Amino acid sequence: MPSGSSFRDDIARRAVVTVNFLSRLTSRGGGTVVGGRVGLALAPELLADLAHRRDVILVSGTNGKTTTSAMIAAGWGGAVATNDTGSNMPAGLVAALVASKSHSAVLEVDESWLPDVTQATGARTITLLNLSRDQLDRANEVRRIADRWRALLANARESQVIANANDPLVVYAAELATSVAWCDVPTPWTTDAVSCPHCTQPLHFTESSWWCDCGFAKPNNIATTLRDNLVVRGTPLALDLKLPGAFNQANAAMALTALSLVGVDLALAVARVNALTSVAGRYSVRRWRSHRFRLLLAKNPAGFAAMLLTLERDGSNVWVAINARVADGHDPSWLYDVPFELLRGHRVFCFGDRRLDLATRLEYANVDYVVVNDDSSIPVSAVPVALLANYTAFQEWRTRSRAC
Amino acid sequence: MANKVARVLTIGLIYPELLGTYGDGGNALVLAERARRRNVNAEIINVGIDDEVPGASIYLLGGGEDGPQRLGADLLRRSSFSSRVRDGGYVLAVCAGLQILGTSFAVEGDDEFEGLGLVDIKTHRGESRSVGDLLVRRNGRLLVGFENHGGRTTLGPGVEALGTVERGRGNDGAVDGFATSTLWASYAHGPVLAMNPWFADEVLERVLGLELEPLATVADQLYEERRALLAR
Numbered sequence: 001m002p003s004g005s006s007f008r009d010d011i012a013r014r015a016v017v018t019v020n021f022l023s024r025l026t027s028r029g030g031g032t033v034v035g036g037r038v039g040l041a042l043a044p045e046l047l048a049d050l051a052h053r054r055d056v057i058l059v060s061g062t063n064g065k066t067t068t069s070a071m072i073a074a075g076w077g078g079a080v081a082t083n084d085t086g087s088n089m090p091a092g093l094v095a096a097l098v099a100s101k102s103h104s105a106v107l108e109v110d111e112s113w114l115p116d117v118t119q120a121t122g123a124r125t126i127t128l129l130n131l132s133r134d135q136l137d138r139a140n141e142v143r144r145i146a147d148r149w150r151a152l153l154a155n156a157r158e159s160q161v162i163a164n165a166n167d168p169l170v171v172y173a174a175e176l177a178t179s180v181a182w183c184d185v186p187t188p189w190t191t192d193a194v195s196c197p198h199c200t201q202p203l204h205f206t207e208s209s210w211w212c213d214c215g216f217a218k219p220n221n222i223a224t225t226l227r228d229n230l231v232v233r234g235t236p237l238a239l240d241l242k243l244p245g246a247f248n249q250a251n252a253a254m255a256l257t258a259l260s261l262v263g264v265d266l267a268l269a270v271a272r273v274n275a276l277t278s279v280a281g282r283y284s285v286r287r288w289r290s291h292r293f294r295l296l297l298a299k300n301p302a303g304f305a306a307m308l309l310t311l312e313r314d315g316s317n318v319w320v321a322i323n324a325r326v327a328d329g330h331d332p333s334w335l336y337d338v339p340f341e342l343l344r345g346h347r348v349f350c351f352g353d354r355r356l357d358l359a360t361r362l363e364y365a366n367v368d369y370v371v372v373n374d375d376s377s378i379p380v381s382a383v384p385v386a387l388l389a390n391y392t393a394f395q396e397w398r399t400r401s402r403a404c
Numbered sequence: 405m406a407n408k409v410a411r412v413l414t415i416g417l418i419y420p421e422l423l424g425t426y427g428d429g430g431n432a433l434v435l436a437e438r439a440r441r442r443n444v445n446a447e448i449i450n451v452g453i454d455d456e457v458p459g460a461s462i463y464l465l466g467g468g469e470d471g472p473q474r475l476g477a478d479l480l481r482r483s484s485f486s487s488r489v490r491d492g493g494y495v496l497a498v499c500a501g502l503q504i505l506g507t508s509f510a511v512e513g514d515d516e517f518e519g520l521g522l523v524d525i526k527t528h529r530g531e532s533r534s535v536g537d538l539l540v541r542r543n544g545r546l547l548v549g550f551e552n553h554g555g556r557t558t559l560g561p562g563v564e565a566l567g568t569v570e571r572g573r574g575n576d577g578a579v580d581g582f583a584t585s586t587l588w589a590s591y592a593h594g595p596v597l598a599m600n601p602w603f604a605d606e607v608l609e610r611v612l613g614l615e616l617e618p619l620a621t622v623a624d625q626l627y628e629e630r631r632a633l634l635a636r
Binding site: 133141142143194195197200201202330331333334335336337356357359360361363364365366371 | 421422424425426427428429430433434437453454469470471472474475536537550552593594595598599621622623625626629
């Protein structure tokens with residue numbers, strides 16, 4: 001390696017480790033992003049250098065990035081470099097790659113950053129899960145992201161893309177790529193792709209397909225199918241996840257497709273993925289004061305709808321925490337795109353900075369709710385309650401509580 | 405309250421698949437619920453892109469991205485919507501919906517795309533997007549909301565604004581939206597009626613031709629919280 005750049009990068013790498021250490025020591029944040037920011041400022045090519053000669057799988061999309069990345073890391077086996085804290089912009093990626101020298105790396109990448117990160121890392125395996133509305137006050141319009149992905153993939157000739165064939169915006173983004181493993185996985189949320197990305201005419205949907213009169217349609221050459229059974233590139237697999245929800249089965253199908261493309265034995269990989277019980281603090285039972293809860297991240301309409309469907313209709317108390325800070329997007333209008341009517345029969349405890357917005361949404365949905373202004377008065381449930389929280393609220397509750 | 409009220413409120417939610425980017429469907433829910441709680445039967449009709457535009461007490465037009473907005477305008481132009489509105493149909497429109505009602509608007513690829521021409525307003529592309537809290541004074545009351553759009557809207561002679569902007573951009577930094585005897589339009593997108601119960605009731609009273617009793621809900625607390633925060 002040329003000594004000039006190596007010297008500079010070496011200093012940068014040490015700076016990242018030092019700042020992260022100090023950040024953790026002084027408990028300012030999780031100790032990943034702060035150090036990464038310093039590192040990027042010191043060495044713009046640091047990300048490229050750190051990713052050099054590794055097998056890197058990138059994962060992007062509106063929902064399921066963290067879980068799918070965790071499934072890829074677990075399924076790969078052994079040490080895998082990964083940004084499992086959810087810091088998915090360049091700073092967080094640098095921090096993750098500094099923290100592990102492993103040859104295998106899986107990185108979840110913020111949708112807006114995917115083109116830059118793909119170019120910087122030279123990653124050849126890119127997993128595209130879905131595209132729907134999320135934090136529109138920051139990222140503007142999902143179609144613009146689809147356009148940027150499309151421009152990226154049209155030129156990334158050596159890339160192997162794993163893409164969701166049932167999400168028209170993802171298909172639009174990936175259709176010019178040289179090599180695509182299309183995944184036919186259940187994707188209920190298509191509200192953001194009602195009009196054709198090519199010609200704006202209405203798309204037609206049936207149970208198993210979709211198309212536009214202009215010729216744009218669901219791809220034929222499907223690599224992976226998840227219906228009653230999972231078949232990944234010709235290999236039937238026994239998927240038996242411990243993680244809940246149909247959306248996690250779709251995530252697993254795409255994770256396993258990515259793993260098969262980097263040469264991982266699928267029988268081993270599926271056994272490892274099946275065994276996962278918790279992802280970055282999600283799904284696991286946690287304790288706070290005398291309360292126990294399952295902490296569930298749900299940060300946009302598609303994610304929230306999927307999570308609400310996993311709840312038992314048992315009349316139990318449900319906690320929901322909503323913030324609208326920078327990382328959440330400042331506008332909680334999306335609460336009206338979430339089918340909170342599914343919570344009728346439950347009593348919902350409203351937490352977070354925007355608990356009155358949530359309570360108003362529930363009021364109009366005719367769902368029983370309590371606005372929690374005083375958290376010492378909440379009844380203790382015999383069984384762990386479900387706590388659905390959006391991004392910064394999730395982080396708060398994870399910090400506030402501890403694993404059981 | 406008058407128990408002889410037996411009217412039915414029908415709310416035509418226009419193309420929610422296209423014009424519903426920011427939870428705009430919430431406005432239909434709010435109108436329906438606030439009517440029901442005053443013993444008025446209410447029904448929300450989702451008018452899909454393949455449906456005829458039916459008769460309704462009020463139509464709601466929401467926000468949408470550029471492509472869907474253009475498609476929505478095209479579909480509405482071919483429908484009975486404009487003639488129903490000209491015949492006195494009520495409309496509440498937000499964001500892209502506001503622009504569609506005018507004579508022209510700017511979308512990606514078309515700097516001047518033809519609107520429905522129901523109101524003499526024009527929308528051009530602004531230099532930057534307006535994203536953030538919006539506070540509008542309407543007839544002495546404050547309307548709170550959130551805007552996210554790239555348009556600059558000019559009102560033609562004689563067209564009245566919905567109100568004056570106290571925070572945010574609205575049409576042009578001075579005024580927001582427009583109002584006629586049958587139309588309300590604002591850049592406050594999404595569930596603007598959920599955040600402003602008084603505005604929801606203004607719309608309801610006009611459409612129903614009734615004076616409504618006050619309705620206390622948690623939405624009043626939300627309104628007070630947002631108003632105090634934004635007017636600060």
